[in-house]
Amino acid sequence: MPGIVIVGAQWGDEGKGKATDLLGERTEWVVKFNGGNNAGHTVVIGDEKYALHLLPSGILSPGVTPVIGNGVVVDLAVLFEELEALEARGVDTSRLKISSSAHVITQAHRTLDKVQERFLGKRQIGTTGRGIGPTYADKISRVGIRIQDLFDESILRQKVEGALDQKNHLLVKVFNRRAITADEIVDDLLSYVERVRPMVCDSGLLLNQALDRGEVVVFEGGQATMLDIDHGTYPFVTSSSATSGGAATGSGVGPNRLDRIVGIVKAYTTRVGAGPFPTELFDEQGDWLRQAGFEFGTTTGRPRRVGWYDAPITRYATRINGITDLVLTKLDTLTGLERIPVCVAYDVNGERVEEVPVNQTDFHHAKPILEEFPGWSEDISGCRRFEDLPQTAQDYVLTLERMSGTRISVIGVGPGRDQVIVRHDLID
Numbered sequence: 001m002p003g004i005v006i007v008g009a010q011w012g013d014e015g016k017g018k019a020t021d022l023l024g025e026r027t028e029w030v031v032k033f034n035g036g037n038n039a040g041h042t043v044v045i046g047d048e049k050y051a052l053h054l055l056p057s058g059i060l061s062p063g064v065t066p067v068i069g070n071g072v073v074v075d076l077a078v079l080f081e082e083l084e085a086l087e088a089r090g091v092d093t094s095r096l097k098i099s100s101s102a103h104v105i106t107q108a109h110r111t112l113d114k115v116q117e118r119f120l121g122k123r124q125i126g127t128t129g130r131g132i133g134p135t136y137a138d139k140i141s142r143v144g145i146r147i148q149d150l151f152d153e154s155i156l157r158q159k160v161e162g163a164l165d166q167k168n169h170l171l172v173k174v175f176n177r178r179a180i181t182a183d184e185i186v187d188d189l190l191s192y193v194e195r196v197r198p199m200v201c202d203s204g205l206l207l208n209q210a211l212d213r214g215e216v217v218v219f220e221g222g223q224a225t226m227l228d229i230d231h232g233t234y235p236f237v238t239s240s241s242a243t244s245g246g247a248a249t250g251s252g253v254g255p256n257r258l259d260r261i262v263g264i265v266k267a268y269t270t271r272v273g274a275g276p277f278p279t280e281l282f283d284e285q286g287d288w289l290r291q292a293g294f295e296f297g298t299t300t301g302r303p304r305r306v307g308w309y310d311a312p313i314t315r316y317a318t319r320i321n322g323i324t325d326l327v328l329t330k331l332d333t334l335t336g337l338e339r340i341p342v343c344v345a346y347d348v349n350g351e352r353v354e355e356v357p358v359n360q361t362d363f364h365h366a367k368p369i370l371e372e373f374p375g376w377s378e379d380i381s382g383c384r385r386f387e388d389l390p391q392t393a394q395d396y397v398l399t400l401e402r403m404s405g406t407r408i409s410v411i412g413v414g415p416g417r418d419q420v421i422v423r424h425d426l427i428d
């Protein structure tokens with residue numbers, strides 16, 4: 001029985017929440033394996049719209065146990081805010097499990113994220129300002145605080161003091177900010193101990209046992225391939241492993257238990273924050289696409305950068321993740337366009353390049369080589385079978401499929417849970 005990984009194939013916000021939710025009905029477990037409250041899933045159920053930042057979207061499906069894996073960084077204040085907001089709307093959140101090895105985001109991380117960005121000036125990454133990067137930096141530097149540290153106050157205090165040591169020098173002497181005391185952080189973390197205790201688990205053990213029993217586990221990736229710390233457009237990336245390999249390291253499950261790798265792509269492209277984006281539109285067509293797709297950040301509210309579909313990027317994502325199935329979202333957004341441009345290759349300093357250049361400077365110089373395909377004007381939001389789509393929409397999907405190197409198994413035609421066309425089942 002499958003372990004199914006869901007990853008973004010572009011720069012995020014491809015509609016992963018919807019795909020996870022689509023699987024939710026037949027899923028027993030949904031695991032978040034990377035990132036933190038920098039993510040933003042919008043899930044629409046009936047007339048209700050839920051914006052989740054930290055919690056796995058599986059929290060909305062009653063039969064699912066949501067898990068926050070060891071690869072995640074957890075802001076406990078945000079965790080309990082989100083849980084309380086869901087409970088107030090009648091959602092049962094009692095099944096949530098959190099790995100004891102997940103790291104916690106503290107006030108020091110949030111402050112550093114903001115001041116470091118300001119310090120970068122023109123070289124800013126455009127982070128979400130939630131403390132994600134500094135928390136992962138501490139993890140890699142081996143001075144991070146893990147959830148399990150909360151249960152031993154003296155260890156917690158020692159670790160917080162150690163972690164603050166250098167940071168306070170930085171904050172005071174370089175960034176001209178006030179020092180943060182160990183007491184502030186320890187008191188804040190301890191205020192969550194009793195509430196978090198029942199949720200804490202060994203996520204690797206729990207998930208391996210679930211897979212042994214033949215239960216379906218969905219590994220939900222935050223951010224996306226092009227924001228992955230290793231494979232994305234470094235340094236304009238997030239600080240975690242957003243690709244399928246991260247599902248194994250970020251949850252404690254071996255790679256041979258990951259049976260299906262589902263990549264999510266939008267029928268066009270968006271990006272938040274700085275960094276290269278070859279198909280980006282700066283004209284009124286871009287404004288139209290942003291409005292039509294309502295491309296404003298779930299977490300930050302920032303208008304997203306928008307551009308046409310970039311086939312080399314999907315091919316790259318397919319290769320890096322080992323994608324077995326693509327979910328193409330927001331096809332309905334393109335309705336009304338007479339012709340739809342698609343990037344088929346790049347022009348890098350006068351040379352045609354078929355694949356994503358591995359060299360950062362080349363990627364910054366890459367100009368899209370666009371081919372145009374006929375559009376459609378019919379409302380497709382009610383289509384539920386591939387054959388229901390206008391011929392030109394079918395052809396557009398088949399063209400993307402041919403260029404992307406793997407099959408498009410699901411097509412999103414609207415924001416609702418049921419507004420999908422399933423060509424191949426994601427769970428065999």
Ligand code: IMP
Binds near residue numbers: 011126129223
């Ligand atoms: P950080 O993850 O806050 O450190 O931000 C690093 C980069 O990743 C910035 O360009 C963010 O805009 C981007 N980013 C982080 N999370 C998301 C997401 O969920 N969707 C899209 N972009 C994201």
